[in-house]
Amino acid sequence: MADMIKGLFGGPKPSASPVPTGDSDFADFAGAPDPSPASFSAIPTAASFTGVGAAPTGDAVPWTAWYNVHERHSLSEFRQEGVILGFLVVIIIVHVIGTSSNRKKARSWITAHGAVLKKEFALVGFGGPQIPTVDQVETDGLMKVSDSLVWHESLMKEKSPQEFTTYASGRQNIAFIDVNLALHKRYSPITVAVEFAMSLFFESMSTPAERVEAVLYPFDGRESTTVPGQVPGAHELRKDVKSSYDGFVWAVVNKDTMKQLRDDRYDVSLTSTKDSSKLPNWVTIMSESAEITDFLLTPELIKAIESAGELLEHLIITDQPIAQPQTLDETIPKKRVHLSYRIPSSGDYSKLMPIFEYFVCLTDILVQGAHFRAEVLRKVKSTREDAIKRLQKADEDEKAEERALEREKSKKVKRDLELKGLDAKAQKKYLEKEKEREMKKMQKKQTQRG
Structure with missing residues (x-):
């Protein structure tokens, strides 16, 4: 420890080998021993692993389970896909x-x-x-x-x-x-x-x-x-x-x-x-x-x-x-x-x-x-004529219904125009008369049914 303190604060350095002239930056490592070939054999390499958690041996290729798919998976895992x-x-x-x-x-x-x-x-x-x-x-x-x-x-x-x-x-x-x-x-x-x-x-x-x-x-x-x-x-x-x-x-x-x-x-x-x-x-x-x-x-x-x-x-x-x-x-x-x-x-x-x-x-x-x-x-045509007559009657009824709707529509338009041209008092009187006419129609229908 004293030697280290002395080295850090400018104390005398241990002498090992002569320091090269003009290269003071590497003076501290000048005395390190030269590496020998045997020293590299102790470094673990990729070939020193044989399995998961295996210690380096220096004489095997590191083929682990991560690279061997058949060791990590099995066909039973793909049963549903199969x-x-x-x-x-x-x-x-x-x-x-x-x-x-x-x-x-x-x-x-x-x-x-x-x-x-x-x-x-x-x-x-x-x-x-x-x-x-x-x-x-x-x-x-x-x-x-x-x-x-x-x-x-x-x-x-x-x-x-x-x-x-x-x-x-x-x-x-x-x-x-x-x-x-x-x-x-x-x-x-x-x-x-x-x-x-x-x-x-x-x-x-x-x-x-x-x-x-x-x-x-x-x-x-x-x-x-x-x-x-x-x-x-x-x-x-x-x-x-x-x-x-x-x-x-x-x-x-x-x-x-x-x-x-x-x-x-x-x-x-x-x-x-x-x-x-x-x-x-x-x-x-x-x-x-x-x-x-x-x-x-x-x-x-x-x-x-x-x-x-x-x-x-x-x-x-x-x-x-x-x-x-x-x-x-x-x-x-x-x-x-x-x-x-x-x-x-x-x-x-x-x-x-x-x-x-x-x-x-x-x-x-x-x-x-x-x-x-x-x-x-x-005899053959009579059957066809009956069908044609039914269709003609249905067609006429449909057209009659359309004509009745058109008449009702035109009456409504005429009534609306008449009401617009009257004042409030006249409109009230007009509506009362209209209501009386509707009631008379209903009473007439009930009398006819009776």
């Missing part, structure tokens, strides 16, 4: 399988019905490749033609994963035809299960089914309302082409769907139901006249119905709207032919092809022979 990821993978797989299955069913339908559509119409689909002919199939083979031409977005559009549609036009007596395929939501099995369960507990909900719904719009002098850009009566420029026939409502209906069809459709509700001994017991006729039934129930149709079996839901010829008309414009006849049948689970459409072919050619039969006697048409 479950969520698993659910997402299952949902994606089910969606892909379901949508591809529906596309396959739509492809199967257009392949089976394509030959009929190609034969009867000039344009099939939405402007893309045409459906192959029989010669093409025989030459190139069915698989090759099906893969390259039949299934194409231009032939059948996918409106949604469970709904597909196609279109055809360019035929005598037909403006165009729309076809819609409604399939199960295979990409969402839970939704399908819920729909089936709901149909079991609620009668108002029908059992989900895969079906084809086709609507045919015939030419009948109303081209401007069905095909945009057409001149009314343009098809009649050719004397050999006349697409007109008498309007009526007639249907062949599966008894399982008869009640719901009558409740849902206004046009079918105008008919009366009667079974026919010529038809199977699971189907019935809904018609406005027995003479119409005798004309339409041909042997070809009976054979096609028997071939289709209970997959057939209905074949409807109508000129009335589906929904009950609310205005006079909606009562204007618009002729259509509807066909609906369930899609077979096997994918075999051979038994359904006769009814589809008959449906496409039905307008030819109607144009040739659907011209009935005046007595038959009088």
Whole structure:
């Protein structure tokens, strides 16, 4: 301690080694011993640590738990994320399988019905490749033609994963035809299960089914309302082409769907139901006249119905709207032919092809022979006239109510102007007289009721 005090206050310094000349700043360290290599080995380095809290050894790399992720974490910590990821993978797989299955069913339908559509119409689909002919199939083979031409977005559009549609036009007596395929939501099995369960507990909900719904719009002098850009009566420029026939409502209906069809459709509700001994017991006729039934129930149709079996839901010829008309414009006849049948689970459409072919050619039969006697048409028109009269009466009542409101409004304006032109005394007298008139009216009404 005395030596340190002396060194701080200028005392004599211990002599160790000679101080370099001219370098007095480092005089205090001049006597320090030179470091040797062995002295550095005692300094801990990064290689001297082997774990958390480990003492330096000088011969190991310091790989601690902080760098080893597998020591700090385990798969059990990501159990929740793994479950969520698993659910997402299952949902994606089910969606892909379901949508591809529906596309396959739509492809199967257009392949089976394509030959009929190609034969009867000039344009099939939405402007893309045409459906192959029989010669093409025989030459190139069915698989090759099906893969390259039949299934194409231009032939059948996918409106949604469970709904597909196609279109055809360019035929005598037909403006165009729309076809819609409604399939199960295979990409969402839970939704399908819920729909089936709901149909079991609620009668108002029908059992989900895969079906084809086709609507045919015939030419009948109303081209401007069905095909945009057409001149009314343009098809009649050719004397050999006349697409007109008498309007009526007639249907062949599966008894399982008869009640719901009558409740849902206004046009079918105008008919009366009667079974026919010529038809199977699971189907019935809904018609406005027995003479119409005798004309339409041909042997070809009976054979096609028997071939289709209970997959057939209905074949409807109508000129009335589906929904009950609310205005006079909606009562204007618009002729259509509807066909609906369930899609077979096997994918075999051979038994359904006769009814589809008959449906496409039905307008030819109607144009040739659907011209009935005046007595038959009088009965058919009477129902429509009753509906028109009800709408006319409702329209007249509505207009009368509007006129009454206008009169009341004009009277009120006139009264307000008269009151403004009077002084306070005259206004009081005016209001008293008005009140007396109202009381007299009330007494007169009560006397008339009594």
